Amino acid sequence: MKTKLLLLLLMLHKPIWTLASPYPFASSPQVPLFSPFPNSMSASSPGIVMGAEQRQMDSHKKMVIAIAIASTSLGAVILSVLCIWIYHTKYPSKSKGKNVQRSDAEKGPASAPTLSKFSSIKLVGTKGCVPIIDYKQIEKATGNYKESNILGEGGFGCVYKAHLDDNLEVAVKKLHCENPCAEQEFENEVELLSKIQHPNVISLLGCSSNEATRIIVYELMHNGSLETQLHGPSHGSALTWHLRMKIALDTARGLKYLHEHCYPAVIHRDLKSSNILLDAKFNAKLSDFGLAITNGTQNKNNIKLSGTLGYVAPEYLLDGKLTDKSDVYAFGVVLLELLLGKKPVEKLAPAQCQSIVTWAMPQLTDRSKLPNIVDPVIKDTMDPKHLYQVAAVAVLCVQPEPSYRPLIADVLHSLIPLVPVELGGTLKVAQLPQQVLPANPHEDSSP
Template identity: 80%
Template sequence: MKLILMLFMVLLLLLILSFICIWIYHNNYSSKSKRKNVQNIDSEKGNTPTQILSKFSSIELVGMKKGIVPIIDYKQIEKSTNSFEENNILGVGGFGCVYKAHFDENLDVAVKKLHCQTQNAETEFENEVELLSKIQHPNVISLLGCSINGDMRFIVYELMQNESLEAQLHGPSQGSRLTWYMRMKIALDTARGLEYLHEHCYPPVIHRDMKSSNILLDANFNAKLSDFGLAIIDGSQKKNIKLSGTLGYVAPEYLLDGKLTDKSDVYGYGVVLLELLELLLGRKPVEKLAQVQCQSLVTWAMPQLTDRSKLPNIVDPVIKDTMDLKHLYQVAAVAVLCVQREPSYRPLIKDVLHSLINQTCFVIVRLHQLILRRKRN
């Protein structure tokens, strides 16, 4: 009897062990399967630079910078720009040029070539790559990769087909391609990008070089912030930071006292908003009056912006008759608040965004009404 009982217990134990083995195997298999499925889904989405670039046979990825940013073979970059041919130059910056590069039949990109012979240039390169590798937002330029060759540094971005806002406003077309609605859309896109940096990045990011040449426009005139070489992480309330930026866009407290906050970006945004209004046929942020005299757009515009009778007369004729005056006054009021000398009087960018969203909705309704009216006529 005892022998039978012992045999029964052994069989029962073996049975239990078998079930445990089967359960472990099943769980491990399912887990691997799920991971594989997730990888496949992520690959189909193509959300990372590596996934985007790996689809094109002409691009050789030679490594990853800090496990995040693809490092593209220098020879591939040289070939894609046709040895940095002058005809491929898209723009010129402080440390080098930006070139159009053709990697494949379906992939044109922009390549920033930096001469890193000074520590400042090297710092800006590292800062931009570091920041953009962590930032993903529809209104911030996408980093695709980078490359190093001697004292030359290269940053590869998505190509923005309609260049910069500055080129559109002050270039050959003199703003004629930008309707009132498109300008408000650009203002809204730019505010969204800044709001993401200030409110949704941890720690927050201050761009520090907010200007129209750093707002790029894609094929559909969607706006994206670019050039993060001077950006500061968690710069709120920081003082005595080395002055950097562009005259005409730099906030007074930063220019005079070296005090940098997110309100410094808001000031630069306000100047861009004034440019979008195309005051006095494309007046630039700083205008040369004489050999030693300059006048800022803000100084010139303030008396006009606060007088409703004068405001319609200083707006570019290209857009003057395509807007509702009420909406013009509202946008001008936002610009006035953004460029206040005292930072505490300026709104947060999230408040600017909220205001512009309401006004843009108004513009869309108004545009729809005009279309319907034309159809009836």
């Protein structure tokens, strides 16, 4: 009995953890991953409370640091935006100049050679980013503006063929700027063309001046103007149906670039067959930007009424309202020239003229009459469906009400299926007739 009592006492004096722990010789108690105690008991532990306070203090510090960093970043952004706004307000012309040519066409190579390749050309400075060529050299290159070198004539001067280098033929426009309007057109054209680069817009190579004379130098277009090809001595004999559609398509591409990819949008304002130039491969390029503007709708109070009879849209002529649809109207007249082989205004008598639009409209919408008014050079050489489609596009473009006219982008999409793949469209033909391809042996100056 005593022995049992002694053993019981010894057991009671042993530490409790030696009975509960499976590891009686551990140097420190192990904290379980999941506490078996209720949450209320855990919260009452002083160690746990101190840990929570420490974590809360760290969290507050991190939040303060994050707020400070965010505030600093926001302040920097606001300051940067303010600086940019002040700069653009103070120097608006520079910011606009950088934005005027936003187009995928800029990703391609330049359509004309740069003058830096020719060491024999004497440059005397720059006008913005346009090279200024020595006037004496231009004078010599044109044969002192020899009459036989005249390529065309405009309101303020002539365009001459010139040889600036053994391997470089150019076109030189000579403007007589005693008239303030001529000076304004010179400045306008140089400024615009210096910012424009597109395969269907003429390339500006340089400029020059001497007293009241202003010079603009362009790439040379070996096949001259569309007007000369259609209404000159050949009367359009070099222009097959497919080539005419190609020229219309190229012109529409150039206009689409001006209307939709330039910022601000450019309205040509003087689109006509004499301002559509053709290179050695009959690629068409828009030229003569002296009257072009870079803002939207105009009225008689802030812009002088300008243009060429036969191409001017009715709303511009009557109300001074000028939009991109004004260019679409002029394009429609050019399309009629290509289709019918007639001038935009025909003289019926010494004091009487008739517009091609007025004359053709009743017959364009009559399928039985349409084939009879087509240019004899191309008559019966096209698919009748294509003929009707082109006539329909022309009719829409020359509608008196601007809102009824299509956008030039819609016109472009209508013409693409009518032009053979070989000429820049999507039409697949088994074999192009030999006369479709240009026979001019000259190589175009552009790559």
